[in-house]
Amino acid sequence: MDFRTEWNKSVVRVGRVSMLLAICCSFLPNIVLSLFYGARPDIGNLLAGWGQIAAAYGAFYVIEPITYYTVLGTAGSYMGILAGSMGQMRVPAAATALDVTGNEAGSDKGEIISTMGIAGSIVTNVTILTIFVVFGYQILGVLPQTVKNAISNLILPALFGAVLMQFVVKKPRIALYALPLVLLVRKFVPLPGWGYILIAVFGNMVISKFAYRAKFVK
Template sequence: MNNQEFNKIWKQPVIKIGVFTLLLTAALSFLPVGYLYFVHGVIPDLALALKAWGMIAALFGAFYVVEPVSYYAVLGLAGTYMSFLAGNISNLRLPCASMALEVTETEPGTKEAEVISTLGIAGSIITNLIGVTIAAFVGTALIKLFPPVVANAFKVYTVPAIFGAVFGQFAFRFPKLGVVGIGIPVILRLTTKLPAWALIIASVFGTILVAKILNERAKRSAGTTA
């Protein structure tokens, strides 16, 4: 399937549905605010609301750019829309999409990866709906039974462990990029006082740049050999 056919069959419908569903979700997220205002007459002061928004934007604003770019190669187009709609991207959608690509031995960033990652994410969303409902009742009860040190470990180390597993998975397949991906933030952390969001941006785009350079060198080497 060429790019034109793929765009017509896959990308164009995905963009239409994805944009519509995300905009609809954004609009529906104001329903609780509308209910409080129209039913109970409760509305925050505009200055206070803007101040609260500014604090959130300062903390997470960089991720609005970093996450879509850094996750896109694994999630794909449809997977990106689905993941940002369903949530739990870093600790659930990304690992599921990554594992789907690995199990099927599919190269990230390809047309095949678009379909495979979408299926993996769709499966994770369905499983998540069932699992989270059960875990909300069972998990809370179990956490209370654990010693504080164990319960705290679950809260503190779960997400880093997932990120470490995903990084190790891709570093094993692309060892040179693995060194670059971990080397950039470590060096910057030791030599600068950049905030965490700046380290993430430097790591993501730095690794992308190095990957592009290595890919071009491999193409030139293959052309010379041929």
């Protein structure tokens, strides 16, 4: 049995168990509140709440796994979905790990390296989050308001900008159409947030395919 088959078989087996346990644990507080405290919202309120969440985030259940799979791989996708912050933390961590080790996304070595990078980001995330939960109020209390505003408003753009430049350095010509496409669509075409992600990902995939065929990008 080759590496890819064995790897995916093991990853899917562990991933399924982990995801099912996470789902059960997610519903556990609701079950406790319902059984021991009688907190049972009626079916109408439940469906209304579910509908609001589905309308806001439902598209991302499909878009994010497809969009990020090439960088995260099978194991990284399970870990990213379970830990959260796929686009904000897991993808940059995997991309950086691949970049510094010189491995290509989608290769056998790349799959292992990206998984290790994501695992490291999760450990770091949990550690930092624990520190901020315990000491966050005191830390934020001594920071000036300008720093707080920068943390809340500028971290994500800086993070995505850094990831973009990681790939632009490797293939600069992609930057000639990848970012302008999204900016033009965002300026002239009103879409929900997930619509811009679709354009950014699949639109650039189509353009890149023709660009490679025309040898504009190598």
